[in-house]
Amino acid sequence: MEVGVCVEAYRQEMEVSRRHINSAFMTFVVLDQEGQPSTIPMVKPEAGDGERRYREASKEKITGECSVLNRTVYLSYNNVSALKTLVAKTNWVLATEIDKVRMYTLEEDKYLSFRIEMSLCIDATQAFFLLSDLRERHEWDRHYASAELVQQVDADDMIYHVLSQTVSQDNKPQDFVILASRRKPCDEGDPYVVAFRSVTLPTHPPNPEYTRGETMCSGFCIWQETAEVTKVSYYNQAAPGYLAYVTTNIAGLSSDFYVTFKACERFLQKNKDEITVGLQNL
Template sequence: MTSSRICFPMSGCSRVNTFGGQIMAWMVNVATIAASRLSQAHPTLRAIDMFTFRGPSQVGDRLLLKAIVNNAFRNSMEVGVRAEAYHEEGPNRHINSAFMTFEVLDDGGKPRTLPRIRPEPLEGQRRFQEATARKKIRLDRKYIISRTQGEVPLSVPWDPTNQVYLSFNNVSALKMLAARSSWRLSCEKDQVQLYTLEQKSMLSFKIECEVDVPAHRAFDLLAELSNRPSWDSHYKKCELIQLVDNDDFIYRVVTPSVRHGAMGSPTAANQAKGILQDFILLASKRKPCGSGDPYVIALRSVSLPTHPPTEGYNRGEVLCAGFTILETKDNKSLISYFNQASPEVLPYISTDIAGLSSSFYHTFCSCSQYLTRNRL
C-alpha cells in the first residue's frame, strides 16, 4: 500500500518542519488501509512499536508513505510503515518508520481469526521472520522484563499445621484458572492446541489434546510426578522430598535455566557452566467429585526451611500450574495442562506463543506416547 501527501503550512511547526504527530497520523492511516485489505474488514490498532524519527520533514515536502503486512498471526497482524520525504527533483529521504499491530474484532468484541499470508521469497521472508521475532520480544518485554522481581514472593511457606488449607487453595486456584472463559487459541498443530489468557500483568497458557487412554489411568500416570523427566525434556530431575498424605506431595524439580541467557533458550556458555533452575512444588491430586468433573493435579511453589536456595541453582517459583483430565467418549481423555506463567517459566513457552517453535507440540506428543505405552 502506497500513499502520497503534501506538507502544507498548516501541517508545520512555525511554517518550517512538519508536525511529528501529523506524520504519525498519516502513517497510521496508510497502515490501517493495508491491514483492512488483508482482513476485508475494519481493523483496530492495538500497538505501535519501534516508531523511529530518522529525520525532519519540511513544509513543501512531498511524503511517500509505504505500508505492508509483514506477518499475520492467528488473531493479529503486524504492518510495517515507512515514510520518505522528497522535494521537487531531490532524492528520497527516509524520515520515519514503525511497526503497528492490528486486530479485527467480531460483533462480540473478540479478535477474529485472520487469514495467513504466504511471504514472498527473500525480502518478504525476511520481513515475515523478523515480525515473528518482534512478537516474542513484545511478549517478553510485557511479562518478563517489565515485571519487578522480589516484590511479592510467589511461593508460600509450607506449614504442616495448615496443610489442609494450603492444599485446598492449590486445587481451587487451578480449577478457577481452568474455568476462565476468555482463553484465546494461539496456535494448533495436529490437534494439539496452545491457548493463552491475559489478565492484567499475568500471562497464562493452556495446552490441550485428546489421548486414547482412560481418564483414571492417565490421572494415575501423570500424578506420579517422579516419572515426568522420562517424557518432558524441561524436567531434568524430579525427586519426592516429602510425603504429606495420600493425595499431597512435595517435590524438588530441576530444569534448565533460561534467565541468564537470551530470552527463550539458554546460551551455550550457560549450558557449559551447568546453570540450572530448581523449584519446590506442592503437588495435590484430586479425583472427580461428581459426574462430569475432571481429575485434577495441581502444582504450586512452596518454601521449605530444609531446602533453601543452593549455589549453582536459580530458585524459580510457580504460582499455579497442573493438569485437568476429563473423561470423553470411547474411553478417551482430554488432557489439559495449565500454567500461570512466572518469569522463570514463561521463556520456555514464549517462543511457541510467538510462533518461532513448536516445542509444546513435541512435549505433548511425548506425553501422549508415555500414556499410551502405559495405558494398561
C-alpha cells in the same frame, strides 16, 4: 478451635478473576464463666473438600505436627482452588493448533496463562495417576532433569524437589520445590485435577549452585469424554516479565509445547497397562 482463613482479591466487574493474597490459621479458645477453656459442640464439616480438610486436620493434631502440616493442607486447598479458577475462565483465545494439539492463551493484567490440550485413547484414571507422579515427568518433558519426592503429606499431596534442564539468566540450572495436589472428581462431569505450585521447605533452602524458580499455578485437568477417549488439558500461569518474551516467540513456544505434548502422549500409551495393574489393587 482452629480456623483457616483465605484472603482473595478480585475486581468487582470480574468476580471470577480472583487471585490469592494470603492464608493463615487462627486458634480460638472459648472460656467458661470461670475463665477456663470449655468444650464446644462437635463440628459437622461440609461435604466434599470440607470433610477432607476436617479429616486431615484431625489426623495432623494427633501426630503432633499440627502447625507445619496444617499449613501444607491449606496450601493444598489453595493449590487446587487456584487451578480450578484458572480452568473456569471463559476468555481463552486459540493461538495455534498442530496435529490436534491445541494451544490457547489468556492475558489478564500482567499475567499470561497457557492451556494446551489433546484427546487420546486412554482411561482418565490411568492418565491421572501417571501425570501426578513428578518422578516420571523427565521421561516425556525435556525441561525436567529429575524430581525427588521429599515429603509425602498424605495420599494425594506430595512435595518434590525438581531439577530443571532450563538454564537461568545467571547461567545456572533452575530448581524448584513443588507441591503436587491431585483430586478425583467430586461429581459426574468434573475432571481429575493435578495442581502444582511452588512452596518453601526448611529442609530445601535455595542452593547457590541453582537458581530457584517459581511455579505460580499450573497443572492438569483430565476429562473422560467417552468410554475410550480422554481429554488432557495442561494449564500454566506465567510470572510477570514473561509476557514480552512469549508475544515475540509464540511460534517457537507453540512448537515446543507440541513436541512436549506428543512425547507425553507416547509416555501415557506406553505405561497405561502398567498403571492398570496398580489400579486393580486399590
